[in-house]
Ligand SMILES: *[C@@H]1O[C@H](CO)[C@@H](O)[C@H](O)[C@H]1NC(C)=O
Ligand SMILES: *[C@@H]1O[C@H](CO)[C@@H](O)[C@H](O)[C@H]1NC(C)=O
Ligand SMILES: *[C@@H]1O[C@H](CO)[C@@H](O)[C@H](O)[C@H]1NC(C)=O
Ligand SMILES: *[C@@H]1O[C@H](CO)[C@@H](O)[C@H](O)[C@H]1NC(C)=O
Ligand SMILES: *[C@@H]1O[C@H](CO)[C@@H](O)[C@H](O)[C@H]1NC(C)=O
Ligand SMILES: *[C@@H]1O[C@H](CO)[C@@H](O)[C@H](O)[C@H]1NC(C)=O
Ligand SMILES: *[C@@H]1O[C@H](CO)[C@@H](O)[C@H](O)[C@H]1NC(C)=O
């Protein structure tokens with residue numbers, strides 16, 4: 001009975017201990033995972049790291065809703081529960097508030113609730129002078145125009161995307177999930193009548209620990225060391241990049257690279273990517289989509305006439321990836337041209353017509369931006385530029401568009417064309433809807449979306465009805481596409497008399513806008529792509545952040561989609577079957593040196609009948625030459641990398657107070673000691689206490 005009693009005491013004490021120690025953490029275990037979140041991640045350039053990260057075990061803090069200035073004061077100075085997780089509406093997500101938080105040690109992290117439309121006054125987390133150091137203007141080329149001196153392109157840029165935050169920042173959609181968080185906060189974290197709220201409190205934990213540190217130079221060196229000396233190397237960062245999509249109107253033999261004796265090529269360029277503060281969300285309606293949809297529609301409009309009355313010069317359609325990050329795509333193509341690693345070289349480039357941001361016209365106005373330095377320096381360049389301007393103005397006269405030139409001293413806006421000019425003085429024009437500063441009030445932000453471009457539909461339409469509902473935006477962009485197509489035709493030396501035959505189709509622009517801004521999984525896109533390419537189409541808008549290749553041969557969805565569309569628009573159906581489509585060698589008239597072949601589903605609406613499209617569309621790497629050259633601190637080429645991470649996660653739960661936890665621990669320890677003492681006492685003095693007992697004791701343990 002003696003040892004039994006001792007055991008009983010120990011057991012009771014132990015249970016009590018456990019119960020006390022865990023009393024409050026019963027609630028703590030009730031985690032609510034937040035599924036619809038997007039983190040800000042760490043990006044690095046040659047010299048800096050920027051973006052956000054959590055500690056390796058995640059950052060935890062008591063949630064506080066930032067709704068008034070006094071909340072800011074509580075969070076940053078007076079609140080008793082620091083460090084805080086700040087839950088804010090997007091209205092507070094600006095540089096003055098975020099920089100104060102960055103400066104503070106009382107912030108565990110930030111969750112921003114992003115609405116569908118941006119603040120009226122505009123919002124851009126980009127900087128005011130995009131791609132400032134990698135354009136053409138520098139100390140050696142138009143020094144007075146360098147660094148956006150005089151022309152601040154993105155006036156509203158607050159630079160948040162370039163700040164380095166030591167805490168995690170996540171975005172939340174304004175949906176039921178934020179309702180759950182708000183309820184948790186209002187149930188637990190609101191003191192009655194302004195008093196300090198009592199425990200347990202609603203807390204949030206964010207995980208976004210980043211492996212790469214300091215700069216691209218540092219993390220690439222670490223990658224290299226790992227690859228050379230480690231048995232299972234762990235990459236810490238990857239270069240941003242994907243593929244450029246391009247196609248000459250007339251086929252060029254791709255076996256021979258470098259200069260082509262009889263080619264004179266007009267380059268029609270635009271960009272394929274954008275970015276925002278948060279990782280992998282970039283809808284880029286005005287910043288990206290309006291431009292490339294215009295060029296796609298222009299290529300479609302040109303096709304018939306180009307075949308029936310081919311212009312003497314060739315036209316190269318070029319869609320550049322990674323332009324938002326110091327011109328990754330265009331700098332790579334120019335580099336390849338310079339190193340005889342492309343179909344043509346820079347000498348073959350007759351001129352460049354680039355489509356910039358064209359979706360937000362004020363009335364009928366479009367602007368023709370040119371480079372004042374090359375025009376002043378070289379009269380032959382100036383003459384060619386003037387011809388191009390004249391070509392375009394004459395085309396516009398027949399349309400309801402009015403073209404104007406900005407001030408003669410104004411530099412080019414940020415554009416891929418600048419990367420061509422860095423290497424050779426080529427005549428060219430950048431077409432845009434803005435005279436100087438961007439019209440786009442949401443440049444490289446989450447609000448540059450379909451609604452901002454007025455791509456919206458009456459609420460009673462089904463998705464398939466929306467797909468073919470011609471919006472005013474589609475009509476406006478079709479007009480611009482007509483201008484572009486006709487100008488390209490003239491610029492390539494085509495006949496004036498053919499121009500009336502070249503007209504972009506608003507119905508096609510409509511479907512392109514729907515597919516690229518609302519959802520890519522629609523009957524139009526399905527009919528123009530390979531049915532076996534399952535992962536291509538999504539029930540949402542594609543994202544245009546260039547990102548990093550997940551495996552060696554991953555290609556971004558938007559890149560592949562543009563490739564398919566361009567192939568359908570400028571290519572021709574063939575009678576090849578599916579296997580011959582992959583390898584048409586030996587078939588008369590077919591050649592992989594001149595053409596590429598894509599298998600597509602066919603038929604929009606009725607029974608699909610798949611066929612093989614022969615076109616000149618190709619893809620080439622859009623990885624910055626800095627990584628080919630291993631110049632990770634390059635000043636000339638983009639050096640952007642994205643850090644790797646293991647875990648991105650957000651959850652909320654209730655926490656007990658820190659003091660309460662300490663108290664619980666203290667009581668627990670006291671109980672343990674007491675019970676040890678009691679046990680010891682009982683077992684040593686057992687014969688005295690339980691005198692009648694027969695057995696010997698001392699083995700209570
Ligand atoms: C940032 O947001 C706060 C709250 O909406 C506002 O008071 C402040 O003026 C804003 N600061 C800037 C620089 O826009
Ligand atoms: C951040 O802190 C530094 C030094 O404490 C101060 O000089 C700076 O003005 C602060 N910045 C902001 C945005 O509060
Ligand atoms: C001006 O033109 C000359 C020859 O045409 C060329 O060598 C020089 O690099 C040009 N200057 C600039 C600033 O591009
Ligand atoms: C900026 O432009 C102005 C006017 O063109 C000029 O006077 C000034 O020297 C330029 N600044 C720099 C740093 O080049
Ligand atoms: C890297 O980014 C930082 C922050 O935006 C910038 O100050 C710096 O000039 C950039 N470095 C290079 C080499 O572009
Ligand atoms: C969100 O809440 C509304 C109303 O409470 C409900 O009808 C809807 O189904 C919920 N949506 C999701 C995705 O849970
Ligand atoms: C997230 O998903 C999990 C599992 O699907 C679900 O249990 C949880 O309720 C979701 N969280 C929210 C906030 O909807």
Ligand SMILES: *[C@@H]1O[C@H](CO)[C@@H](O)[C@H](O)[C@H]1NC(C)=O
Nearest residue numbers: 253254255256590591593594
């Ligand atoms: C392409 O060029 C290569 C090398 O000059 C040549 O052998 C081949 O016949 C050419 N192909 C076509 C289809 O002209």
Ligand SMILES: *[C@@H]1O[C@H](CO)[C@@H](O)[C@H](O)[C@H]1NC(C)=O
Nearest residue numbers: 359360361452453454472473
């Ligand atoms: C979008 O619609 C609004 C309201 O109808 C109009 O003021 C605005 O100009 C339109 N924007 C474009 C780009 O058409």
Ligand SMILES: *[C@@H]1O[C@H](CO)[C@@H](O)[C@H](O)[C@H]1NC(C)=O
Nearest residue numbers: 150406407408409410435436
């Ligand atoms: C063009 O530039 C000149 C000199 O810099 C300036 O006086 C004039 O106002 C500018 N014109 C426009 C339309 O901006």
Ligand SMILES: *[C@@H]1O[C@H](CO)[C@@H](O)[C@H](O)[C@H]1NC(C)=O
Nearest residue numbers: 387388391490491492493496
């Ligand atoms: C348009 O420009 C091209 C290239 O400069 C030129 O060859 C052509 O004659 C021009 N066409 C017209 C109609 O001016």
Ligand SMILES: *[C@@H]1O[C@H](CO)[C@@H](O)[C@H](O)[C@H]1NC(C)=O
Nearest residue numbers: 304305308497498499500501
């Ligand atoms: C193109 O225009 C010319 C002159 O207007 C006309 O004769 C010709 O038939 C048209 N071609 C097509 C394919 O419409």
